[in-house]
Amino acid sequence: MTDTATEQSPRADAAHEHGWLTESSHQTSEGRVLYVRCTRCGVRRVDLQPHPLLPPQSLSRDCG
Ligand SMILES: [Zn+2]
Structure with a gap:
């Protein structure tokens, strides 16, 4: 439990690490x-x- 208490996630169980699929x-x-x-x-x-050698940065936080 660290950060996502006030984050608006539709129905994510509170503390799972998102597994992003492009x-x-x-x-x-x-x-x-x-x-x-x-x-x-x-x-x-x-x-x-x-840049291809840099990690992606989030533009929008969990919109959806
Ligand atoms: Zn998730």
């Missing part, structure tokens, strides 16, 4: 945009990966 992605001038979905609770997120 549904689609496309290249933009800002970097690579990744549309990911948690395979466990179905929550969606949009990530931006500015």
Whole structure:
């Protein structure tokens, strides 16, 4: 239990680690945009990966 107490997740059991599956992605001038979905609770997120060697950053928190 650390962070997600006030997070609005549809029906995620409180403390599972989201298992993000990339549904689609496309290249933009800002970097690579990744549309990911948690395979466990179905929550969606949009990530931006500015560089192939850098980890993606979340653009939106659990919108869906
Ligand atoms: Zn999840």
